[in-house]
Amino acid sequence: MIKILPKKILFICFPCLAIMVISCIIDSQNCDTTNSGNGLHPGYYKQWFEEKKDANGKIPPFLRTQWAKWDAQQIIRRADENPIDSIIELGPKNVAGRTRSIWIDPRNEKIILAAAISGGLWRSENGGLSWKPSNEQQISMMPSCITSNPYNPDEVYYGTGESRANSADVDGEGVFKSINGGKTFTQIQSTTKLAGFNAIWDIEHSKIDSQTLFVGTHSNGLYRSQDGGKTWANVFKGGNSQINEIVCLPNGRIIATMQSSFVIASDSNGNPGTFKIVNFPNSPGSGKYRRIQLAYCSKFPSVVFAVFEGYEFSDNAIRFYKSSNGGILWTEKTAPTNGGASYQAYCLMLGAHPTDSTKLVFGGTKIVTSNNGGETWNSIANGHSDHHCFANLPKSTNEFIIGSDGGLHKYRWTSTEILANLNNGYKVTQFYCGSFGPNGMVGIAGSQDNGTHVTSKPLESQSFFGGDGAYCHIGLQDGSVAYMSYQNDAIHRMTNFNPTNPSFAVNITDPAFTSDGVDFINLYEMNPMDQNMVFYRTNRFLYRTTNMGDEWTTMNKSIRAGIKAIGISHQENPVVYFGGISTQLYKIENAGLALAGKEVNFNSSAPTNVTNDNIKGLHVHPKDPYTVYVALSNISNQPRAWRVTGLDSVSKIRTWKNISGNLPIGLPVNMLAVDPLFPDRVFFAGTDFGLYYSIDSGNTWNKDYRVPNVCLHEIKMRDDRTLFLFTHGRGMFALPLKYVDVTSNLRMQVEKLKSYPNPTNNTVEVHATISLLNAEYTVSNTNGQVVLKGRLSAGQSIPMKEQQNGSYFIQVKSGNQLFTSKILKNEK
Missing domain, CATH: 2.60.40.3080 (Immunoglobulin-like)
Incomplete structure (x- = not known):
């Protein structure tokens, strides 16, 4: 038995400054007193990719377009009664997520569009005081860049797909167009399945032609359309074919940057064969830098600026240049090294004042400004960390908005302070995982770069923990204990837990967790019938504590690498299942008392067509501890939802029953849940494309279009028949189920x-x-x-x-x- 002493204590309370200062005392590497998000290594993408990749080690493009078409074909058959009574949004209401682009209507600066990665496109009509989603059922919820037609601002376009990913399902589905000023958008069919249009870095409209726009892709160079997006031509595909940034100047000059390669320019509105490499004095040279970001002054468009990001992960900006003749000749200025790192193309932002070419703003992990054209740089307040986009207000020329991992904040050019937090109602929090309290609307979830949040009522939440919030649980016997964690192996316990009043948190991390190695967002589960009992996975072992983390015991003698899911039966001394990559599945009987090495191996029981898949969800039947619902999260045309029976010690046959029914082919299922009243009939599937339900044991599935069409990382059912959703892009939801008479006919006559x-x-x-x-x-x-x-x-x-x-x-x-x-x- 391994004994761990509570050597680190975190006091969490208001004000927020106290939280961050004390956090610094605990762990200096996680300290950033300038913002609520710590801006740490965006390391979840590797974990996500390993859990999603197909048999060829890839993520096929344009899957959501296929899934949407499949769903549309099923509408005529959707005659089943929906077991979900209502959709209750828990929020948070004002904790936003990663925002990659901002568009402000040039005619009315009160109208703003914001591109929330994995949360969809959002619209404000009052200058950012409140927000509404553009379309909760859009095919792609991954807007990455926005532009409009300067000749007709009613024509607005946005590209999709995040090329430098962190935590989201990164692929997009081409370009979307609005003809009513951004109120509604339609997918441009010519951009579906066009090479490179699944990951778009930038989209810009020509300043000299009302029908010409450009798209910069991650993998297939620069495209141009001369008919408003109906048709496209690849006009440049040199270097590494990765176009990060496009600038269209009013004189027809097009400048585009290519990561780690060079900058190109055309003086013929982007005609093929007219692009030339731009020379910079004292250039760092190919392979010595990552992204290059551009900006120009609207009133004096010949004044253009360029910043070069360093090559290594923690490098600051290494070069900064100014041009006074539209990007033909460049002069080196001072690099904004005090703006922090850009994490290898993850967060890089540059903006220029619309009428004063001496005023600039730069963002990496921090924000700095210059009042002398890049000669010197001064720090200003950060609304958050990891900055991605910038937009000037067209009328209030002294104000601008910045988008970051923490949403949107407004600034004045003449001030070093934040003018306004614009995240009220911008509900795009990216949760990795979560759980619920014993009653009411109490939910808890860990988010990307925004810590751990607890809700007490719909849209009323409290921040409890910093960093990248990870797995978390609230005791279900009396709710007096909670477990919270952040990235890597940091797990803490909070006693005297109150969902509205944070208190002391004790570090219960065992040194063995670090030596074993863990996932970036590391899994652990709490026994629903005993809040003192927790099971924690590492890259080698499964651990158990029966005293809230004071002591940890290994549960397996042989190394079990690749554990991705834990399922616990509804018993004080439960049956515990764990599994993961290569469809591993193990069982431990009497897991509250079992000695190490008692696990039973069911790996050979899986059907041959899914033996190389990833088990992400294990949901134990609430009335039968030897029946488990298995969710497979990797992309495959094979069934993704299964019901496994016969897992007791008496049965000789383990039966895997396919319950995928008519779910879209290839759609990953991240987690399954069942109705406690009808656990053999009524199922729910949390997928990468929204929520589905079945009332006939998985033979047919229906999509609930009241739930946003985002990735549901986790879904969990409470015993009172309330289903909780934890989305990566739209926060938390609670879904109370209807009462259904077991004798009623659930299928309508059609x-x-x-x-x-x-x-x-x-x-x-x-x-x-x-x-x-x-x-x-x-x-x-x-x-x-x-x-x-x-x-x-x-x-x-x-x-x-x-x-x-x-x-x-x-x-x-x-x-x-x-x-x-x-x-x-x-x-x-």
Whole structure:
């Protein structure tokens, strides 16, 4: 038995400054008193990639477009009763996540669009005081860059896919376009499956032509469209083919940067064959730097600036240049080394004042400004760390907005302080994992670079812990104890836990965890029937504590590498399952008392078509400790959801039953949960593409379009039939289930709906075998988004005039009958 003493104590309370100062005393490497996020090594991507990659070691592009098409085909069959009663958003309300781009309407600076990586595109119409999501069911929730047509600002475009990833499902799905000033967007079909358009660094519109725009891709160079995005041509593909930044000057000059390669420029609006390499004095040379960021002064566009990021992970900026003739000739200035590292192309931001070419702002992990064109640099207050984007306010020329891992903050050029935090209602927190309290709306979750948060009521939360928040639990017997952790092997215990009042936290990390090695976001689970008992995985062993972390015991003698999931039965002395890569699956009986080496190996029981897959979720049947629901999180065309039975010591046959039904092919399932009242019938799947449910034992699945179409890292069911969702991009949710009579018929009778005219250009009349007066109707587009709903009035017509041209699905519900129809809107 290994004994650990509580040698580190963290006092967590208001004000926030106290939290950070005391954190510095505990662990100097995690100290950053300038912000709430510590800006540490963005190391989750490697872990995520290993858990997601396919059999060829890759993430295939444009998967979400395929999944969306599959979902759209299922709409006509969606006749099952949804077991979920309501969707309660827990938040946090004002803790934002990584924001890669900002667009401000040049006609009205109150209208702002923000690109929240993995949380979708968001819109504010009051200058950032409040926010609303653009489309919670968009095919891609990975907006990375935004631009608009300077001749017609109603035309707004955004590219998708994060090329320098940290923690999200990084691929995008091409370019999306709005023709109404950013209110709604449609995927540009010509950009789906176009090489490189799954990871777009930048998108910019020409300043001299109303139909020309450029896209910089991560893997296939620079593209240009001359017809508003209908068709595209690759106009440059030299160097390493990675275009990080594009600047379109008013004289038609196009400048683009290529990571670790060079800068190119064209004086012919980007015509193929006209790009030339730009020379910089005292250039660091190819392979000595990473990204290059550009900026220019709007009033004096011939004044252009360039900053070179250092090559190594912790390097500061190494070069800074100024040009006074549109980027033809350059003069070296002082590099903003006090702006912090950019983590090898992860966070690099440069902005220029719109009317004063001497004023600049630079961001890496920190923010610095210059008032003399880059001769000297001065530190200013940081709203957060890891800065990504910048935008000037078009009317209030003394103000600008910066986007970071902590969302959005407004500044004045004349001040070193933050003018305003713009994150109220910008609900894009990227949670890795989470759990719930014994009752109410108490949830706890760990987030990317924003610590651990606890909710006490919907949209009311408290920050409890810093760094990259990781796995966490609240005791379910009386809620008096909580376990929290941050990146790598740091796990802490908090007694006298109160969801609204943080208190002391004791470090219960065992030295063996460090020597074994752990994941960046490292898994551990608490016994739901005994809050003193915790099971912790490392890269070699599974550990157990029965006294809240004062002592840890190894559970296996042989090394078990690649553990990714732990499942615990509902017993004080539980059956514990653990598994992971290569479909490993082990069981420990009487795990509260078992000695090391008692695990039973079920590795050979898995079907041959999934033996090389990754088990990410293990959910033990609430009434049968020898039945387990297995979720496979890697990309594969093989089934991703399984029900495994016969895991007791008597049964000789272990049965893996495929319960994937009609889930989209290839869609990773991160975790499964079951209804405690109907654990053999009613299932829930947390996937990379939203939430699905089944009420027929996994034969058919339906998508709940009330839940945002984001990656659900974890879903967990409480015994009172409340399902908690922990999303990577949209915070936490609680979903109470409906009461369902076990004897009721859960499947509605489905009939065909007669609708005409079809195609239609205005209204649709609907008729069925019964009267539909006052019946409920919904109209969904092919992405599954509900665009119209209401009750039928006299005449039984549905207004379609405001809808865009395309295919739609109509559902009309009357009593226990559901009528469906597919129509085409074609207004010429």
